[in-house]
Amino acid sequence: MRGQGVSHLSRLELQILGDNTKMGWGLLAPIRSQTVSRSLLYNRRLPHSSFTPYFFQHFQPPSGLTLPSETMAKDMTLLWGSGSPPCWRVMIALEEKNLKGYNHKLLSFDKKEHKSEEVMKMNPRGQLPAFKHGDKVLNESYAACLYLENQFKSQGNKLIPDCPAELAMMYQRMLEGLTLHQKMIDDITYNWKVPEGEKHDSAVKRIRESLTAEIKLWEGYLQKTSGGFLAGKTFSLADVCVYPTIFTIFRFRLCEERYPKLAAYYNRLKDRPSIKASWPPTWLENPRGEDIMKDI
Amino acid sequence: PCWRVMIALEEKNLKGYNQRLLAFEKMEHKSEEVMKMNPRGQLPAFKHGDKVLNESYAACLYLENQFKSQGNKLIPDCPAELAMMYQRMFEGLTLQQKMADVIYYNWKVPEGERHDSAVKRNRESLTAEIKMWEGYLQKTSGGFLAGKTFSLADVCVYPGICYVFHFGLCEERYPKLAAYYNRLKDRPSIKASGPPTWLENPQGQDMLKDI
Numbered sequence: 425m426r427g428q429g430v431s432h433l434s435r436l437e438l439q440i441l442g443d444n445t446k447m448g449w450g451l452l453a454p455i456r457s458q459t460v461s462r463s464l465l466y467n468r469r470l471p472h473s474s475f476t477p478y479f480f481q482h483f484q485p486p487s488g489l490t491l492p493s494e495t496m497a498k499d500m501t502l503l504w505g506s507g508s509p510p511c512w513r514v515m516i517a518l519e520e521k522n523l524k525g526y527n528h529k530l531l532s533f534d535k536k537e538h539k540s541e542e543v544m545k546m547n548p549r550g551q552l553p554a555f556k557h558g559d560k561v562l563n564e565s566y567a568a569c570l571y572l573e574n575q576f577k578s579q580g581n582k583l584i585p586d587c588p589a590e591l592a593m594m595y596q597r598m599l600e601g602l603t604l605h606q607k608m609i610d611d612i613t614y615n616w617k618v619p620e621g622e623k624h625d626s627a628v629k630r631i632r633e634s635l636t637a638e639i640k641l642w643e644g645y646l647q648k649t650s651g652g653f654l655a656g657k658t659f660s661l662a663d664v665c666v667y668p669t670i671f672t673i674f675r676f677r678l679c680e681e682r683y684p685k686l687a688a689y690y691n692r693l694k695d696r697p698s699i700k701a702s703w704p705p706t707w708l709e710n711p712r713g714e715d716i717m718k719d720i
Numbered sequence: 721p722c723w724r725v726m727i728a729l730e731e732k733n734l735k736g737y738n739q740r741l742l743a744f745e746k747m748e749h750k751s752e753e754v755m756k757m758n759p760r761g762q763l764p765a766f767k768h769g770d771k772v773l774n775e776s777y778a779a780c781l782y783l784e785n786q787f788k789s790q791g792n793k794l795i796p797d798c799p800a801e802l803a804m805m806y807q808r809m810f811e812g813l814t815l816q817q818k819m820a821d822v823i824y825y826n827w828k829v830p831e832g833e834r835h836d837s838a839v840k841r842n843r844e845s846l847t848a849e850i851k852m853w854e855g856y857l858q859k860t861s862g863g864f865l866a867g868k869t870f871s872l873a874d875v876c877v878y879p880g881i882c883y884v885f886h887f888g889l890c891e892e893r894y895p896k897l898a899a900y901y902n903r904l905k906d907r908p909s910i911k912a913s914g915p916p917t918w919l920e921n922p923q924g925q926d927m928l929k930d931i
Contacts, residue, residue: 548852557803559800560799560800560803560804561803561807562803562806562807563807564806564807564809564810564811566806566810567803567806567807567809567810568806570781570806571802571803571806574795574802575799575802584785588771588786589770589771591782591785591786592768592771592772592773592778592782593771595773595775595777595778595779595781595782596772596773596774596775596778598778599775599777599778600775602813619837621835621837622833622835622837622838624832624833626830626832626833627833641759641760
């Protein structure tokens with residue numbers, strides 16, 4: 425299935441194939457071709473661990489041509505985990521800014537790899553994402569996104585609107601997105617995080633009510649916004665930062681009929697190239713998650 | 721959060737804005753006036769024309785973006801300082817959360833759900849967080865969170881650091897944090913906007929003295 429065709433080749437073998445043969449596509453045609461959305465010429469740095477096909481776009485550019493964004497991206501490293509909204513935010517931002525060919529490594533939360541020495545070295549908090557550009561460390565996903573837009577303003581898509589009203593709305597929704605994310609996390613992780621002796625049905629109920637109220641608030645926001653994006657008429661950092669959380673809520677089977685505006689937003693952005701290209705690989709195998717949120 | 725916005729307004733030389741001081745103890749943050757501007761019933765509630773920015777970080781980022789050329793520059797040009805600024809700014813939210821978990825435990829958690837084990841865990845988490853920030857200030861050479869200049873990181877995080885000392889954090893145990901706290905106390909924007917209720921009672925409770 426996914427990834428099987430290429431993951432057995434070592435990094436060195438793949439690099440040799442690319443450097444020496446000057447083949448166009450090489451042997452690495454993606455298995456899920458519908459996720460390949462661009463045909464830019466660039467040379468990908470290969471990841472350390474086995475990875476999913478849509479990152480294996482192995483083009484050989486004409487000799488001597490190196491795109492500036494590729495040079496920048498070579499100094500970038502991202503340690504990430506599949507299905508983590510904060511990681512996804514950074515990956516969407518990198519795609520939107522055309523920063524391709526960055527070094528990245530997919531780690532497993534289940535195997536506690538986020539507490540490994542490699543991660544702790546880059547992020548003493550033992551959390552993902554861990555992101556670095558040169559010697560600049562940006563382990564907070566919002567920090568990384570704001571930094572990338574600030575530093576790469578003139579390439580890729582503009583993620584901060586010029587219009588003051590949209591700008592204000594963007595910042596406001598971006599930061600409110602942290603509240604939505606926290607309430608979602610409180611609900612999903614209650615059973616793992618709270619020690620047995622401290623659990624209370626009253627707390628579970630209160631957390632669920634809080635999340636429900638929050639989701640209703642966002643449904644209201646999308647009813648009021650006329651442009652189709654969180655800040656208004658254009659895709660912005662607000663969407664970069666909040667979409668992954670909204671996607672996760674629907675993955676846990678939030679009822680689309682009950683929240684039509686949120687569902688429309690979720691479905692409409694699913695196919696945006698940057699979002700499609702960075703979709704959590706473990707969710708591709710298993711698109712329907714547990715139905716934790718179906719009764720909200 | 722309110723203090724952050726006020727510091728930012730001072731730094732950008734935005735004076736004469738309409739403002740109203742409300743009392744949390746009298747539940748005025750849930751009054752109709754506030755709910756109209758902020759349906760979440762939280763403060764700060766901030767508005768510029770018809771642009772509503774109730775999230776303090778959103779207001780601060782907006783003000784620096786829109787008033788870049790007046791007052792003090794709050795976002796550094798140097799990419800390394802810029803990255804550090806954003807990173808510390810957002811880590812500041814973690815510090816705030818852990819602080820709130822300790823200080824507001826009894827207000828937020830209903831009596832039947834409180835546990836000593838949770839209180840202990842929250843305190844340990846806050847202690848580790850404060851030690852982390854002491855470490856950050858040991859490593860930073862410029863005297864400010866992002867490096868050599870006062871930035872949005874200081875605007876957003878200083879109020880929280882001030883808060884932990886107000887609640888009795890031991891200055892001898894955290895000398896770098898204490899130095900930062902004392903050094904910025906007299907910065908004009910901070911002095912001008914300091915919480916009025918704290919001026920009357922500079923040493924608040926001592927909930928954090930053993931941290």
